[in-house]
Amino acid sequence: MAFGILVYLQTVPLPISRHRMHFCFILFFFAFLPTTGFAEDAVWNCHQDKNSKEWVCTGEKASPAAIPEEKDEPLAQQPPVSTTPAAQPEVKETAVSEPAPAPAPVHETVAEAESQPKAIAEKKIPVKSTVRKAVPVKKNLQQEDTRQAGWHCKTAEGGQDWNCNLTGPDPKGQPHVVSTEATGFSMLDPAFDAKQEQIFANLRSNLKYDPWAHCSIEPGAAPVFTPRSPLRDVSPLDVNADYGEVFENEISSYRGNVEITRADQHSFSNTAQYDTVSQTLDLQGEVYYSEDNLSIYSNSASLKLAQDQATLRNVEFINPSAPLRGRASAAYRESKVLSRYKDVAYTTCPPGNTDWVLHASDLKLNDATGKGAVKNAWLEFKGTPVFYSPYLSFPVDNRRLSGFLAPTFGSTQLSGFHFSAPYYWNIAPNYDATLRPRYFTKRGIMLAGDFRLLTPYSNSKLGLEFLPNDKLRDTSRFLGSLKNTSHFGPYVSSNMDLNYVSDKEYFGELGNALSFPNFSHIRSIADLGYRNPGIGVSLVGRVENYQTIDKTLTGYNRPYRRLPEIDLNLDHTFDFMPLTANLDSEYVNFNHDDLVNAQRVNVKPSISAPLQAEWGFLTPKVSVQHTDYQLTEKSFVPPPNVVPASWSNTVTRTLPIFSLDSGLTFERELGKADSSMKHTLEPRLFYLYIPKKDQNDIPLFDTSLYDIWFSNLFRENRFSGTDRIQDANQITMALTTRLIDSETGLEKMKLNIGQIIYFRDREVTAPLRIRNLPDFVTIPEQGFQMPVETDRVSPLIAELSSQFSDHWSGETGIQWNPENNDIVRGKAILHFMNKAEKILNLGFHYRRTDLVERTLLANSSIWGPSVQAYNAALPSGTPSYNPLTDPNVLHSTDLVQSDISFRWPLFNDWYAVGRWQYSWLYNKTQETFLGVEKENCCWRFRLIGRRYTNNINTVNSSVQQLAEGTSQSGLFFQVELKGLTGLGESLDQFFEQSIFGYQKPTQ
Structure with missing residues (x-):
């Protein structure tokens, strides 16, 4: 089956609307620094704080004061694991020459900035720059006392183990090697190596919340927090570094543990340079950036703020809204709406898990058209290539695009194997269509589709299914439905739900056995009403019709049509x-x-x-x-x-x-x-x-x-x-x-x-x-x-x-x-x-x-003379008919039934699911299904087998029908790569209806 899926998917673009890539990580740079963040005519005045011994510099209309040259090497860069400022150790100076007198440092609030000299007050966003003096790097890591106490690990040769060294006391033992968990069989090398996984772990810790904490079957939504992005325009820009310089009043340069913070934005790098003339910002060496909804790592970043352009190298990112994570060897921002990426790989699996990864040699995103495209895309699942396409297109937002949806397939006893490849057609902004042709091995090709129309006052949907020639019945069969909801003001509305099928056995034979109805009649209704709860008035007019699809219901057992009905309630x-x-x-x-x-x-x-x-x-x-x-x-x-x-x-x-x-x-x-x-x-x-x-x-x-x-x-x-x-x-x-x-x-x-x-x-x-x-x-x-x-x-x-x-x-x-x-x-x-x-x-x-x-x-x-006449006409010796001995009569409304349903964990996110309904009155199973389900943060898998009774329920079915039965069986399969696409029948609604307490996963 894997090879069959591979051949089909080569011709199918990614699904629309619901599953799309999220590569918005570049956008943060253009809101990070305003073009007026540095005064073009200002120079730097610095003084040494008497208490902290730090160098504090501000731009002023004054003569520049040179920072004493430091002969020691700056402290080696360590990747940050938190956005908390306290995570960066303060390094105190031992000796420094006294600079020229300078005004007081700029504070971190807008209100305090207004009390500063005019050169500072004219800036749109206040800037606080703190320059620290660095100490030499100690060559012996075992003796380094500036690192935080605890274990410090790096990968050993071969990438299979961790070499760890201890800083400070450890009451639990001596330095040791921690082995990594075996990943099992894999045809390919891991998409992300150990160093990249460590970077992803750091990026994950920099976010406000863990984006993979609520992605499983457990109920509950992602944590709600107040985003701080609206505070960026009124928040000061705080720059902290070991060294800072200004050249020709145009170029500002920072070196050593450079931190830039504003509102929810926080960056950490080895060096940073800003050219006020060209409005270019360069960040170099171990660049970490985080905000409320984004976390990024890059070797280097060059941003041209005036042109909305940027270039990043060796990018790794986490987007928690999806959630997804990935990498790219290079990212190019060409304008506000156009960006390109090279050597891309992304997944929705949490750090440490690469069950599936999508790779592409080139990626282009156009925010103006809402379209994206990739070249040479291939999908890796469990370390095995399962899909390749030389070109794919997909939407990058909620705008609809034409294309194939995920195929569905299954098998039933009465119709055989069935397969469907839906195609979505985005005709216009307010109407579209979905073509759903389906092939049944026992019955032939069915033509099906849905048409939707949206206006400011109404929402309509037309659905049609047509089987030109049923091979088993040698006749055509069809189903039609029309749904409409309209509003003509705050109190007047209408509703329409019309349905019709060609024959009583349509659902039982051509349904997928998951959506199989347990009702005996198809209801069609249309109403127009005025409802005003404020004054307690409700006036509704409707027409209602029933089409009976249960063959056992005839004559007076069929319901009346209401043509029409008018209700007035006060x-x-x-x-x-x-x-x-x-x-x-x-x-x-x-x-x-x-x-x-x-x-x-x-x-x-x-x-x-x-x-x-x-x-x-x-x-x-x-x-x-x-x-x-x-x-x-x-x-x-x-x-x-x-x-x-x-x-x-x-x-x-x-x-x-x-x-x-x-x-x-x-x-x-x-x-x-x-x-x-x-x-x-x-x-x-x-x-x-x-x-x-x-x-x-x-x-x-x-x-x-x-x-x-x-x-x-x-x-x-x-x-x-x-x-x-x-x-x-x-x-x-x-x-x-x-x-x-x-x-x-x-x-x-x-x-x-x-x-x-x-x-x-x-x-x-x-x-x-x-x-x-x-x-x-x-x-x-x-x-x-x-x-x-x-x-x-x-x-x-x-x-x-x-x-x-x-x-x-x-x-x-x-x-x-x-x-x-x-x-x-x-x-x-x-x-x-x-x-x-x-x-x-x-x-x-x-x-x-x-x-x-x-x-x-x-x-x-x-019973009248009809029973007497029947008994009189019976051959000699034949027992007469007596209702007392007719179980169809005596038990027509009886019910003795047990019902068991469950979802139970087996191992490693595998679950058993099932239900068994058994009639003790008729000694027969009425419905049963059993299967397995795999559910984790990045993919789900479901496989069930179901056996059910067709067009029969305990209220209107005879003992003979239940005893002999018209049961059929079905096998259903679903696999979904979260954030990408899925195959097979969707089983969420079926499980919710069949297993009390089952909840659809939130992601």
């Missing part, structure tokens, strides 16, 4: 009293091919008086809900396609609703002061009254029964939608207790217990729609009517959750029906997370069809 809170008024209203036109159509108007005004205090709350609320239906014929069904005789064409319903919600909060401290815990008791009562009204003459358009859990105990209606309003005279009794760590705020324990007490039977019910029935069963249009519910109490609900520690958390819940001593719901979930590298999730879910439903389903008499 919300107002009075300032002079605790009173809130609301109005929820809607108009919907329901459309269906097989069921009764209707227009529905619903209006629900309400008034509530929330009374709140620290110790509790009380909220009475009164509502009136009025609903009006205009029923019409079915759309396209042959006769009898009229409204059933039991239903009137016009139905009206008006019901008052009263609720009273109340609660108290009790708290106390437990334990000692250093380990205190807060314990709370929070009882809650919720009373609800709604009178009974017969609603059997109202069809169901968007209504179903809520699955009851603790949060649903406090709803005003146990039905979703508007077609059913329950009759209620009930009270919910609930208790919540918490155990909170006062120091960390963690809920060590939270227990919820609640139950509804009914004061009368619930006669308002919704028809039961039974799925997966045999074809011979005649189903009433609205399903089978459920009997009256006579239970005095609801199932007792208990939910327990806990944050055991910083790493362990869990939750569990259970529903117990006291009427028949039966457990109808249950769940248990356990999470372990140690930072982001160790993730383990264990879950178990249990759901059993309610006893009332089971009784209804087991009663074969409700």
Whole structure:
């Protein structure tokens, strides 16, 4: 596979926009020194400080005073490891002739500079120059006492070991040789030798923060700090050196440990010269430069400030914003927008790691056009060449450029191996296109693409996929989508999301098995709305359509279309009293091919008086809900396609609703002061009254029964939608207790217990729609009517959750029906997370069809004459059909499922990732994937194998389908060189959806 990738990439330029080179390290020099940094007509007056014995020189209109000639050699240059001035030792003089009198030294603030003589005050940036006298270099390093105490190392011959010498006392032992870690197999010499790696380590220490500290899977962003670059224009220029001279009032020369500091900028070199006439600055010998977002090393730097030109030799740099580091044998700044580089190598790997390096003989960057180009580029991975191109072009900023994107490929059981080479076309500044042709070995070539259009008021995207001839189906197939978001002012906006596929199996057969949907319908929606939260008004009009792609859903199991729907909501809170008024209203036109159509108007005004205090709350609320239906014929069904005789064409319903919600909060401290815990008791009562009204003459358009859990105990209606309003005279009794760590705020324990007490039977019910029935069963249009519910109490609900520690958390819940001593719901979930590298999730879910439903389903008499006729027609000796023995019916809504997902470290940044969902009801794996992931600061690698069930879920699938299955398998691969490019399918979103707690790496 490596050779196949090599051949392909030779013809593909680097990806656009997201991955680009960052060679901005030259720009610092042109903001470093102003052209007026040295007075052209000034000379230097110097005097020796009586306390520090340093020479302090300032430019003045006075006679020059010569600095006494020093016969000793200057101190040997040592690379700096920090920008802190204290890191440079002060060297005191022993004897020096007294110079001519001079004025006081220039201070480091602008305000103090204004008090100096006129020659100094006229400068845009004050300059403080401190000249130190150097002592001779001691030849014996073992005896040198000016170096900082500790180990001083250099590479030995051969470059494999470090020769180290000790300065000062070492309580841990004598001088010794430290061996370097073996790098393993490599076809090439390291891109950066030991000396360059040491320089990179120094550059890294000069930055405000470590740019590679937040590049792994660990959550959290790079540290935030306030940049000091805006202070450069108002900050003084501080120059420190062992020697300083001025020639002919034009050339300033510094020698020996030259430090130049201004705001966030700091340079360190052996020598520095500045020509005020030509405005040329030369830095020579071990040049280190750092600022907030840049760190550079060079042998020499020559800058022509007036022409914005510069030349650097043997450059090494770190750009923390990427982050990346690299080197170049030479860098040429030809103008403000154009720069060239020779013999370039760069990587995003941290110092000491060269897993991948990109090399190029020539590099050109043009900031005006936003383009860059390289010649003779080749990529080295793990010391092995994997890619070469004689020419590549790429963007150097966020401007879009046409070119090939990273290819993607994978394999599925139904379509075979697939490969795609996307091409990005930058048509104009406000619109572009991406062409995504894809080849399937089993099905043929698919043409696909996206078109984007951006205007000041809208953002649109059109997507198309077209397979001219599916080899396996011998037909054409397609998918289309249109998305648009528009704003017509601060309060008016529109949204459009339209989707359509040619057939129900499109996603299952032509998807990549990572984006495979677990939904049964494709939703298309378009809306236009006015929303003003300031005055509490919301008016939205929309149209909504569903395309069913689940073959098991037919007839009444398909949802209604809303053509159109208009919602008006008003919300107002009075300032002079605790009173809130609301109005929820809607108009919907329901459309269906097989069921009764209707227009529905619903209006629900309400008034509530929330009374709140620290110790509790009380909220009475009164509502009136009025609903009006205009029923019409079915759309396209042959006769009898009229409204059933039991239903009137016009139905009206008006019901008052009263609720009273109340609660108290009790708290106390437990334990000692250093380990205190807060314990709370929070009882809650919720009373609800709604009178009974017969609603059997109202069809169901968007209504179903809520699955009851603790949060649903406090709803005003146990039905979703508007077609059913329950009759209620009930009270919910609930208790919540918490155990909170006062120091960390963690809920060590939270227990919820609640139950509804009914004061009368619930006669308002919704028809039961039974799925997966045999074809011979005649189903009433609205399903089978459920009997009256006579239970005095609801199932007792208990939910327990806990944050055991910083790493362990869990939750569990259970529903117990006291009427028949039966457990109808249950769940248990356990999470372990140690930072982001160790993730383990264990879950178990249990759901059993309610006893009332089971009784209804087991009663074969409700099926009508169709079942009786079927049984009568059976051959002699053939068992008759009985719903009680049909698992498709009895378990149509049952669920017994376990779920395990994890991400666990193996070794050296390698992780195992996986998930396993298993149905204990059907004894079958529903979905599983297993793979490995490599994640570090400079590259990532992922490989997973996935087996999944196609177009099937536990809610609408029959036992036979789950037992026999339509499962398929897929193998998926991804490799990404951070800051450069990647290959294969992106797995970030898939892992985030499949593994609870997984977070996409920040870099």
